Amino acid sequence: MADSAAAAAAAAAQPATVGQAVIPLVNRLQDIMARLDGEAAAGVELPQVAAIGGQSSGKSSVLEALVGRDFLPRGPEICTRRPLVLQLVRHSAPEEWGEFLHAPGRRFDDFEHIKREIQSETDKEAGGNKGVSDKQIRLKIFSPNVIDITLVDLPGITRVPVGDQPSDIESRIRTMIMQYIKHPSCIILAVSPANADLANSDALQLARLGDPDGSRTIGVITKLDIMDRGTDARNFLLGNVIPLKLGYVGIVNRSQEDINFNRSIKDALAFEEKFFSTLPAYHGLSQCCGVPQLAKKLNMILLKHITDMLPGLKSRINAQLVAVAKEHAAYGDTAESTAGQGVKLLNILGKYCEAFSSMVEGKNKVSTDQLSGGARIHYIFQSIFVKSLEEIDPCKNISDEDIRTSIQNSDGPKGAMFLPEVPFEILVRKQIGRLLDPSLQCAKFIYDELVKISHGCLTSELQKYPILKRRMGESVSNFLRDGLRPAETMITHIIEMEMDYINTSHSSFIGGSKVVELAKHEGLSSRGPTSLSVHKDGVGISSEAQLKSSTENNVQLKSERGQKSRAVFARDTSRGAIAEKDFSLIQMQEQVWQVEARMVTHLLVGVCQACQIHEFTASIAYTL
Numbered sequence: 001m002a003d004s005a006a007a008a009a010a011a012a013a014q015p016a017t018v019g020q021a022v023i024p025l026v027n028r029l030q031d032i033m034a035r036l037d038g039e040a041a042a043g044v045e046l047p048q049v050a051a052i053g054g055q056s057s058g059k060s061s062v063l064e065a066l067v068g069r070d071f072l073p074r075g076p077e078i079c080t081r082r083p084l085v086l087q088l089v090r091h092s093a094p095e096e097w098g099e100f101l102h103a104p105g106r107r108f109d110d111f112e113h114i115k116r117e118i119q120s121e122t123d124k125e126a127g128g129n130k131g132v133s134d135k136q137i138r139l140k141i142f143s144p145n146v147i148d149i150t151l152v153d154l155p156g157i158t159r160v161p162v163g164d165q166p167s168d169i170e171s172r173i174r175t176m177i178m179q180y181i182k183h184p185s186c187i188i189l190a191v192s193p194a195n196a197d198l199a200n201s202d203a204l205q206l207a208r209l210g211d212p213d214g215s216r217t218i219g220v221i222t223k224l225d226i227m228d229r230g231t232d233a234r235n236f237l238l239g240n241v242i243p244l245k246l247g248y249v250g251i252v253n254r255s256q257e258d259i260n261f262n263r264s265i266k267d268a269l270a271f272e273e274k275f276f277s278t279l280p281a282y283h284g285l286s287q288c289c290g291v292p293q294l295a296k297k298l299n300m301i302l303l304k305h306i307t308d309m310l311p312g313l314k315s316r317i318n319a320q321l322v323a324v325a326k327e328h329a330a331y332g333d334t335a336e337s338t339a340g341q342g343v344k345l346l347n348i349l350g351k352y353c354e355a356f357s358s359m360v361e362g363k364n365k366v367s368t369d370q371l372s373g374g375a376r377i378h379y380i381f382q383s384i385f386v387k388s389l390e391e392i393d394p395c396k397n398i399s400d401e402d403i404r405t406s407i408q409n410s411d412g413p414k415g416a417m418f419l420p421e422v423p424f425e426i427l428v429r430k431q432i433g434r435l436l437d438p439s440l441q442c443a444k445f446i447y448d449e450l451v452k453i454s455h456g457c458l459t460s461e462l463q464k465y466p467i468l469k470r471r472m473g474e475s476v477s478n479f480l481r482d483g484l485r486p487a488e489t490m491i492t493h494i495i496e497m498e499m500d501y502i503n504t505s506h507s508s509f510i511g512g513s514k515v516v517e518l519a520k521h522e523g524l525s526s527r528g529p530t531s532l533s534v535h536k537d538g539v540g541i542s543s544e545a546q547l548k549s550s551t552e553n554n555v556q557l558k559s560e561r562g563q564k565s566r567a568v569f570a571r572d573t574s575r576g577a578i579a580e581k582d583f584s585l586i587q588m589q590e591q592v593w594q595v596e597a598r599m600v601t602h603l604l605v606g607v608c609q610a611c612q613i614h615e616f617t618a619s620i621a622y623t624l
C-alpha cells in the first residue's frame with residue numbers, strides 16, 4: 001500500500017512535524033476518551049471525517065482510495081446500509097490488518113475477508129434485502145501507509161424505497177446523516193457525482209444544513225470520467241457555481257467495470273493522474289484534482305481543525321485534571337505501603353461495622369421521616385409479624401363434619417370407650433402449620449431490612465472507593481443471606497416440633513370442648529366417667545364434675561379474653577358447646593403462637609445480633 005494516496009498525503013502534509021505529532025496525539029486521546037464514560041468524554045469532541053451524498057455517488061470509492069485498499073462493498077445498487085466507522089491507525093511495522101469492534105481479538109489480514117465481514121454484519125442487522133440500519137460497524141485498519149484519521153462511510157440518500165426499506169427511508173437516512181455531520185468536530189466530505197446535476201446535489205444541500213457557514217465541508221466531485229461529452233466540472237471545482245470555503249476536489253474512481261476486472265488502486269490512481277493531466281479543462285487545477293490532493297487537503301484541514309481545537313481542549317482537560325487531582329487528594333496519601341493500605345482498609349471496615357451496629361441499635365442520626373434501622377426491625381416484629389399471626393383464624397377450615405369424621409376415623413371398626421386424642425391432634429397440627437408462612441415472611445422482612453441498612457452505611461466514605469464498595473456490598477449480602485438460610489431452617493424446625501408434640505396433659509386444660517360435646521352426641525362420654533377436654537394449654541381428661549366446673553371456668557376465662565375471642569365466643573354461643581371448642585382452641589392456639597412468636601423473635605434478633613458483630617469484616621477482608 002506504499003502507493004496509497006493517504007501515505008502520499010501523510011508525507012506531503014505541511015508542516016509534517018506538526019502532523020506527525022498532533023494527529024497521533026489526537027488518536028491516542030480518542031482511544032482514552034472511548035474508555036471514559038459519556039460524561040467525562042462529553043467535553044472533548046475529536047474530529048472525524050464523514051462521507052455523505054446520494055446513493056452510488058461514489059462515497060465508498062473515495063474512502064477506499066484514501067485508505068489505498070480494496071475492502072468496502074461497492075456497486076451500482078445500495079451497498080452502504082450501516083454507518084461504517086473506520087479508524088485508520090498508522091504504525092511502523094510492514095503488516096496491514098483490520099480489527100472489528102464486534103469481533104475483539106480477531107485479526108483480519110485479508111482485506112477480502114474484511115469486505116465479507118462488513119457485508120455479513122450489514123445483513124445481520126439490516127437484513128439481506130436492501131434494509132438500512134443506523135447501528136454502527138466499527139473497524140480499525142492498522143497500516144504503515146495511512147494517516148491517523150477516523151473516516152465514516154454513511155448510507156447514501158435515496159428517495160424511492162426498494163426491498164425492505166420503509167416508506168420514509170429518505171427522511172430516516174437524512175436524520176442518520178445529520179447525527180454525524182451536526183457535530184462541530186465533523187469534517188464533511190460532500191460527495192456529488194459529476195454525471196448528475198451538481199447544482200441540485202443532495203450532498204451539498206445536506207452539508208449546508210449541518211454546516212451552515214461551510215467551514216468544515218469539502219466538496220468532492222466524482223465520476224468526472226463519465227460526464228456528458230462536451231461538459232466538464234471546471235467551474236464547479238473553482239467554486240464558481242456553489243462556493244465552499246474549503247473548496248472542491250475532483251476525483252476519478254474505479255468504474256464498475258474496473259471493479260469487475262479487479263483493477264488495482266495503483267492502476268486507478270495512475271489512470272486518474274493521466275486523466276487530469278491530459279484533459280485541457282482541468283489544466284491549472286492540479287491542487288484540486290485527484291485522490292492524493294484530497295488526502296493532502298484533508299490532512300491539512302484536519303491539522304488546522306485540531307490546532308484550532310487544541311487550546312479549548314487543553315483548558316477543558318486541565319479543568320478536569322484539577323478536579324480529578326482534588327478528588328485524588330481527598331483520598332489521602334496514595335503512596336502508602338501495602339501495610340498502610342491494610343490499616344486503612346481495616347479502619348474503613350471497622351467504621352462500617354460501627355455504622356451498621358449504630359443503625360441497628362438506633363444510635364445513628366435520628367431521621368424524622370420514616371422508621372429505619374433497629375426501629376424498623378422492632379416494628380416488623382411487633383406490628384407486622386404479630387398482626388400477620390392475629391389475622392390467622394385458628395378455626396378456619398375446621399367444620400363440625402371434619403371433627404366428626406376425624407373422631408370416627410380414629411375409632412376404627414370397634415368404636416371407642418373413651419374420647420380419643422388423635423383427632424384433636426390432627427386438627428390442631430394442621431392449624432399450627434399455618435404459622436410457618438408468616439414466620440418465614442417475617443424473617444425475610446428482617447433480612448431485607450438488614451440489607452437496606454448495609455446499603456446505607458458509610459455511603460459517603462465508600463463513594464471514593466467504588467470497587468471496595470461493590471465488594472463489600474457483595475460480601476455483606478452473602479453474609480446476611482448465609483444467616484437467613486439457617487434462620488429459616490430453625491423456624492421451620494420449631495414449628496415442626498410444636499406440631500409433633502401437643503401437650504394435652506397440661507393442668508390448666510378445661511373441658512367443655514366441641515370434641516367432648518360431639519363425643520357426647522355420639523354417645524361416647526356417657527360410657528365413661530371421664531371425657532376429653534380442650535383447654536387453653538392443651539387437652540386433658542376430666543371427670544363429669546370437673547367438666548361442669550371447667551365450663552364455669554371457661555365463662556370466667558371468657559371475660560378475661562380479648563376482644564377478638566369474645567367476639568368469637570359471642571358469635572358462637574348460639575351454637576352452644578361448639579363455642580366452647582372454638583374458644584378453647586383459640587386459647588390454646590394463642591398460647592402456642594405466643595411461644596412461637598417469642599422463639600421466632602429471638603431467633604431473628606439473633607440474626608440481627610450476628611450482623612452487628614464484626615464477624616463479616618473477616619469475610620470482606622478475605623474477599624478483597
Ligand SMILES: Nc1nc2c(ncn2[C@@H]2O[C@H](COP(=O)(O)OP(=O)(O)OP(=O)(O)O)[C@@H](O)[C@H]2O)c(=O)[nH]1
Pocket residue numbers: 053054055056057058059060061062073074075076077078079080081154155156157222223224225226251252253254255256257259
Ligand atoms: N466511472 C466511474 N465510476 C465510479 C466513480 N466513482 C464511483 N463509481 C462507481 O459507482 C458505483 C457506486 O460507487 P460506490 O463507491 O459504491 O458509491 P457509494 O456512494 O458508496 O454507494 P452507496 O453506499 O451504495 O450509496 C460503483 O459501481 C463505482 O465503481 C468514478 O469516479 N468513475
